[in-house]
Amino acid sequence: MHTPARLQYLKIKKQHENELLLFRMGDFYETFDSDAELLSHELDIALTSREMGKGEKIPLAGFPYHSLETYLSKLISKGHHIAICEQTSDPATSKGIVSREVVRIVTPGTIIEESILDKKSNNYLVSIFEENNLFGLSYVDITTGEFATTQLNSSKIHSEISRLNPSEVLIQEKTVNNLDLSTFKTTEISKDYYSLPHSIEEIKNYFKIKSLEPFGCENLPLAIQASGSILKYVKRNRKNSIVPVTKLTTYSAENFMILDKQTSNNLEIFRGGRDNNQKHSLLSVLDSTKTPMGARMLKRWLGQPLLNIDQLEKRLDSVESLFQNTQIRSKSIQILNSISDIERIINNISIGNTNPREVFTLANSLEQCEKVQKEINKDQKIYQKLSWIMKKLSNNTKIINIIKSAISENPPLTLIDGSAIKKGFSIELDTLIEKSKQSKSYFSSLEKRERERTQIKSLKVGYNKVFGYYIEIRNANLEKTPENYIRRQTLVGAERFITNEMKTHESQILNIQENIVDLTNQIFHDLCVKITSVIEEILSTSNAISKLDTICSLSQVAIENQYIKPVLTKKNVLEINDGRHPVVEQIAPDKMFIPNNLNLSNSKDQLIILTGPNMSGKSTYIRQTGVITLLAQIGSFVPASSATIGLVDRIFTRVGLQDDLSLGQSTFMVEMLETASILNHATNKSLIILDEIGRGTSTYDGLAIAQSIAEFIHNNSKLGCRTLFATHYHELTELSKFLKRVANYTVDVSEKDGEIIFLHNIIKGTSNKSYGIHVAKLAGIPKQIIPRAYEILNELEQQTNFKNTDQKSKPEKQLPLITQNTIIKSKLNSIDINKITPIEAINELANLIKLSEKDNDV
Ligand SMILES: Nc1ncnc2c1ncn2[C@@H]1O[C@H](COP(=O)(O)OP(=O)(O)O)[C@@H](O)[C@H]1O
Ligand SMILES: [Mg+2]
Incomplete structure (x- = not known):
């Protein structure tokens, strides 16, 4: 036999199987059964049990109601969804069991608790819907009211989701597509949420409009479906409370440069440094x-x-x-x-x-x-330049005055005593407050009056929660107690009394107090409605x-x-004088950052091969070029003495040497996949930054691939775009002899008395030493190793004098161009038939087909 409370719990829990149910019982939120086990485990609180029916012991864990926000934040950060069930009738007056109702479902994308939110970031909830490789995407931040939607093809969807960095992504249950959402918290919702007719109705009803035309999404069904699902989901979670969204904006990702995760990571835009935190990022500088x-x-x-x-x-x-x-x-x-x-x-x-x-x-x-x-x-000159912003500043004088006339200076956080409302705003309220003061003064002077009347010097007037006001007389004086005192409580050395007069005054005070709270609430509520209008x-x-x-x-x-204003142009050029890396220069000792020049253009020096010793500044140089371009394209000044930036449609980066262990793929595989993606998506308006391509494999393979990639970018008529290629393969500098638009840059090194100094100074030309052994020496490798290493190096150089000079005018003898076939083959080879799941297999197959289609285009 279950107790009524248990029955009530089970009924509610049945509707919230996917959420952790917090069940309000008096001053506690309780959880039961497996929820209790989970809660106790996640929050490290005691798991007990309670008898809820004859012989039925139920696991139980709970916490006091006032700790809700703290625990909520912990549970949310662990990705749980929480249903909060409150008591909806007053336990004092309800007959039988208190009624209870889930008033809110809290998920990572629908929190409003200030203590959990990050002030400087939006808290986005995203929903996506796919059909034939086209995606509808909608996002909302219910703490700011921003609500927007778009449609994108599959190549852009991932970078758009990454950009938003949502705290929750809604997807239709049981869908298969090759979108990797593993880094996000996803919530699967049923197909009904995405029904087109329902979504249209949902949006129309919500905004009380007749057509979707004003929002500009009437012809974007997938966007409508994504938006409808989000509204429905938020409404479900927030129950009956209003969702603070005033409009739906349709936007096009075409108007923005795609900033994919790879580039945003490699250029360290939002996070950077070894520990990959915000401190060493471009954002932190800006x-x-x-x-x-x-x-x-x-x-x-x-x-x-x-x-x-x-x-x-x-x-x-x-x-x-x-x-x-x-x-x-x-x-x-x-x-x-x-x-x-x-x-x-x-x-x-x-x-x-x-x-x-x-x-x-x-x-x-x-x-x-x-x-x-x-x-x-x-x-006026400044005002003019800023008018596109300033004209959006509304005139808010009226509402400011309304608020200032209603709310007192330094108002309290609560509405309890009416002090939040300014004196003079409501005569009714002022009168009530005055009356309440008068009633209270009856008690403040009561002690003095009664002492005089009874002649008991130690008579005291006090207040406690149970009896309200009372008069206390020590036992020694009890015989002087007046007739009209009514005994209420006996203490060790004293008795406590009340009088009828006191009762009357007390209930008056209570009455007035209640009226004050009601009226204050009413006034405050009306004010909020006015502000909301x-x-x-x-x-x-x-x-x-x-x-x-x-x-x-x-x-x-x-x-x-000391940044300067860049000159923008549509030409495919990048001319930077004295360019610096905005983040590296901040941490360079004594601000000794060496500025460098760059001159890239599709027509002349289109592909720069940058060679130079380790630690000489190659990566810094090519990345700073990406960062400066990006800065110019957000409308920022740039760290240089002058810069002409031909706008790029996208910055592609591939930075070597990171093991993507989480994906279980070899470094080289990842490198090739990312490079393939660059070669497939870049256009002649793109900027490509390649750092140490080909490092993840044997020297000759690596070199061969690096060279053929360079040739491909140079020769393919769809590409031919601005490219920076840092490499430790000196052999690649030979490319400039038979590829017209390849230029060699190197990092200047000064050698003095056998000591080598890196100047971090980029110059035109080539270097033929890697100085790797030198770096080893600097790093403190045992002394005897160094001369032996030089010896071996010499031998090797004699044996394998890789030179392209003989073949310079015979491109047919060059290493074969890397084709999609090579990639497809290597992809196929990397698949372990025994380990792959059917879904992974389908995804792989889709990728391979895409790759082979690309090959046909070329
Ligand atoms: N232009 C520069 N001026 C001053 N220091 C620099 C400059 N470029 C790089 N460095 C310093 O040299 C270090 C190595 O640079 P990096 O670009 O990683 O070298 P590489 O890619 O050639 O191995 C950087 O961490 C930075 O501290
Ligand atoms: Mg490097």
Whole structure:
């Protein structure tokens, strides 16, 4: 026999089999059965048991209700989904068992708890839907109200998901595609969520519109399906509370440069350094934003470089105008510093998850927005350059005044005593507060009055939660107790009394108190509704401020680090004078970073072969080129003395030597797969950065592949794009003799009295020594090894004098071009028939077919 509570639990649990169910019982959240085991394991709390029915002992684990946020954050970070079941009737008044209901399902993508959220990042929930290799993608951040959708083909979907770095990805259950989502937390949802007619209805109903045309997605069914599924999912999780989303934006990934994971990792955009954290990333150098929404905007700009010169010029001119006016820049930054997270606050207000202090902060922040607008307005030239941002700043004076007239200065976090509402705002409330004061003064003077009346000097008036106000008389004076005192409690040395008059006053106070709370709540609620009615204006202001903050940050960083404004062009060139690596220069000792020049163009020096000793700065040089190009394409100044950047459609990078052990593939296999992908996707407007290709295999194989890749990029009419190739194969420098647009660069090394000094100075030409042995010496390899190594090196050099000079004008004698066939063959060879799963096999096959199709194109 189950107890009624157990029956109730089982019924609710049945509807939440995929979630961990937190069952509110009094002051605790309890879990039972396997949920209890899981909870106790994950949170390291005691697992006990409780009898819930005759002879039935159920495993149980729980925690006090006020610790919810702490434990929630731990559970969420471990990827659990949690259903929170509350008591929905008052235990004091309900007959029989308290009614209970799940009020919220918390998942990584739908949290709103401030303590769990990262201020400087969006918390995206993404949903994807695939049909015939085309994807619909939709994402929402319910803490900022951003909701957007797009359609993309399979080659772009992964980098778009990576860019968003969502905390949860929704996918249709039981679907097979070759998208690797293993680094994300995915949630499988049923097919119904993606039904097209339902999705259309879902969106129309939600936004109360008749057609999807205003959102621009009416002809994008997959985008609609992804968006519909997200709305449905969020609504399910948030139960009846409102989802704070005001519009759906349709965007096109075509307008942005694809920044794939590989390139973003290799160029260390968001994370970098040995420990791969944010500290050593490009973002950390660029981020001197002052507001959370500014920090989020800068991140977005970095993840979505632009392809359009006009848009970029707008950003660059804005950065320049603030760069030139120190006074306005500094003052603006100072004002921005006092602006809070308007975007998240207004969303909190719209869902009723707020408090008086936060609302007051909103008013203050909006005031600061007006102030910064005035500051920028001081210089008409600057205002003009920034007008694309400034005109989006709405006039919020009215709402500021409303808030300021309603909420008192320094308001409390709660609404309990009415002090959150400014005096004079509501006569009714003021009267109640006055009455409450008067009633309370009856008690504050009671002690004095009663002492005089009874002549008991030690008589005391006190208050406790059980009896309310009482009068206490020590036993010695008990005979003086007046007639009208009613005994309430006996203590060791005293008795406690009340009087009828006291009771009357007390209930009056309680009454008034209740009225005060009700009225304060009403006033506050009305105020929140008023604020929510101008949510669009406030969001627009917040968006403008986030852009202004980003521009200010970019100009401040440019000043501090001596960056310059790049010249943008559509020509396929890259001319950089005195270019530096923005991150490496920060950590170079004594700021001794050696600047270097670069001159790349599709028509002349198109492919640079960069050779030089280990540790001389090759990787730094080729990566800085990528980073400078990227900076220019987000509208930032760049670390150089001058730079002409011909916009690139994508930056491809392949940096050798990382073992991708997690994938279980050999280094060389990964290297070849990534390289194949580059060769398949690059166009003649791309920038390709290859670092030590071919290292993962034997010398001759490696060399052969490296050379044929270089030839392929040079000769293929679809490519012929700007390429930097750092390599330790000196033999590759011979390529310049028979490939017209190949140029050799090397790192200058000064040799003095047998000592070698790396100057980190890139010059035209070739070096023929690798200085590997020299590096070994520097690293402290035992002394006797060094001369022997030189000896062996000499022998080897004599034996294997690999020279291409004899073949320079006979391309047919070159090493064979690497074809897809070679890759396909090596892929096939790497497959272990005994270990591959059917799904992996299908995916592999799909990849191979794609590769072979590419081969036919060439
Ligand atoms: N231009 C430069 N100026 C100063 N130091 C540099 C420069 N380029 C590289 N370095 C330093 O040399 C180290 C090795 O550079 P790296 O590019 O990794 O060399 P390589 O790829 O040739 O082995 C870097 O970590 C950096 O500290
Ligand atoms: Mg290197």
